[in-house]
Amino acid sequence: MNLPLSRQLSSSDMATYRTIRLQAVIFQPYLASAIFALLPVSSNGLGTFAIDCFGRVYLDPERFSAWSIEQSASVLIHEVHHLLRRHFERADAAKVPDHLRDVWNLAGDLAINDDLMAQGLPLPPLFVPANFGFFNGLSEESYFVKLQKMDGVEAACRCGSGSGGSASDELEDSSYDTLGPADLARIRREVLARMQGGLSGPQGLRTALMTKPPSAPWQTLLRRLLQPKASRSGERREVWQRPNRRHDEAFLLPGIHRRGANIGIVFDTSASMDQHLLNRAASEISGILRSARVKAITLVSCDAEASVPTSISPTTILSLTGGGGTDLTFGIDALSQLADPPSVIIVLTDGWTPWPNEAPQHCQLICAIFDPSAPLPTGRGIEALYVK
Numbered sequence: 001m002n003l004p005l006s007r008q009l010s011s012s013d014m015a016t017y018r019t020i021r022l023q024a025v026i027f028q029p030y031l032a033s034a035i036f037a038l039l040p041v042s043s044n045g046l047g048t049f050a051i052d053c054f055g056r057v058y059l060d061p062e063r064f065s066a067w068s069i070e071q072s073a074s075v076l077i078h079e080v081h082h083l084l085r086r087h088f089e090r091a092d093a094a095k096v097p098d099h100l101r102d103v104w105n106l107a108g109d110l111a112i113n114d115d116l117m118a119q120g121l122p123l124p125p126l127f128v129p130a131n132f133g134f135f136n137g138l139s140e141e142s143y144f145v146k147l148q149k150m151d152g153v154e155a156a157c158r159c160g161s162g163s164g165g166s167a168s169d170e171l172e173d174s175s176y177d178t179l180g181p182a183d184l185a186r187i188r189r190e191v192l193a194r195m196q197g198g199l200s201g202p203q204g205l206r207t208a209l210m211t212k213p214p215s216a217p218w219q220t221l222l223r224r225l226l227q228p229k230a231s232r233s234g235e236r237r238e239v240w241q242r243p244n245r246r247h248d249e250a251f252l253l254p255g256i257h258r259r260g261a262n263i264g265i266v267f268d269t270s271a272s273m274d275q276h277l278l279n280r281a282a283s284e285i286s287g288i289l290r291s292a293r294v295k296a297i298t299l300v301s302c303d304a305e306a307s308v309p310t311s312i313s314p315t316t317i318l319s320l321t322g323g324g325g326t327d328l329t330f331g332i333d334a335l336s337q338l339a340d341p342p343s344v345i346i347v348l349t350d351g352w353t354p355w356p357n358e359a360p361q362h363c364q365l366i367c368a369i370f371d372p373s374a375p376l377p378t379g380r381g382i383e384a385l386y387v388k
């Protein structure tokens with residue numbers, strides 16, 4: 001899907017960006033799959049480059065003339081490192097409070113920049129550990145602890161939500177091309193494989209890629225999985241009765257009316273389900289769906305067979321009760337065979353059920369699994385997480 005005109009790079013800026021991107025790949029060839037997957041977004045007045053959690057890179061075109069191609073390429077690499085090193089997930093795992101997000105961003109910058117400087121990349125003046133009297137080579141978490149012990153640290157970092165820092169001027173609409181958790185996991189595997197294949201890279205990046213991902217609270221993971229899908233999967237129609245919010249004066253554009261997504265929920269009624277967790281997951285999902293554009297929710301309870309699908313209002317707080325045995329594929333089939341099938345199906349289960357090999361056609365399957373010893377389902381269109 002195309003970005004709004006106001007957020008697209010002009011054709012000459014896009015040509016410059018392509019040159020910068022190519023230079024970045026020449027500097028760190030193992031990053032190629034990450035760099036080419038980024039979606040460039042124009043961000044006038046940002047004063048720098050930034051990145052969000054979905055691989056959208058925000059570029060202030062003024063920097064294209066202020067920095068050399070080599071400097072811009074080094075800053076682009078810096079932003080990619082935030083994404084690959086999972087700085088936003090690590091901020092969640094470290095429970096960084098909102099008022100310290102910029103200090104966390106600075107800690108990530110120090111951990112990246114010492115690696116990039118050691119490789120001889122021509123960064124424009126940016127913070128390095130020596131500015132604060134720290135040694136090079138420490139982890140982001142260590143720099144974060146050290147920075148908090150210092151008085152008067154003013155962090156003016158603006159690397160965006162992808163760095164775990166605060167977001168500024170980022171796209172709210174998740175419908176524009178984004179990288180999901182599965183895409184990011186694949187890209188990280190590819191980068192690590194290329195680094196291990198003889199293309200040596202910074203130790204900090206290698207360590208981050210080889211470290212088991214931190215486990216963010218399940219509520220955060222569920223929200224991250226569900227929010228963009230619930231918002232994105234609604235049907236978009238262009239209408240002239242409604243002004244375009246990103247109206248460009250040179251063009252008259254139709255507004256966008258979105259009908260809202262159709263969501264299906266399958267819940268496991270087996271006796272082994274933890275009722276307390278089930279209720280918490282249900283209320284978490286209710287909250288997410290209330291804040292997303294949802295047209296309809298259809299509920300199926302399922303044990304050895306599926307109940308009749310029932311429609312509920314997006315404002316209804318789900319209240320679920322447990323029951324008997326398990327094969328949830330019946331519930332998934334019951335929803336996907338409806339005349340107006342859901343575009344997202346959420347399954348709440350202890351995990352001890354057969355799974356389909358892939359999600360139903362034109363549908364995303366999100367599996368929230370309550371028993372951490374149950375295997376996670378895999379396959380096209382399937383995302384899974386443990387609810388603990």
Ligand SMILES: [Zn+2]
Nearest residue numbers: 078109159163
């Ligand atoms: Zn940064």
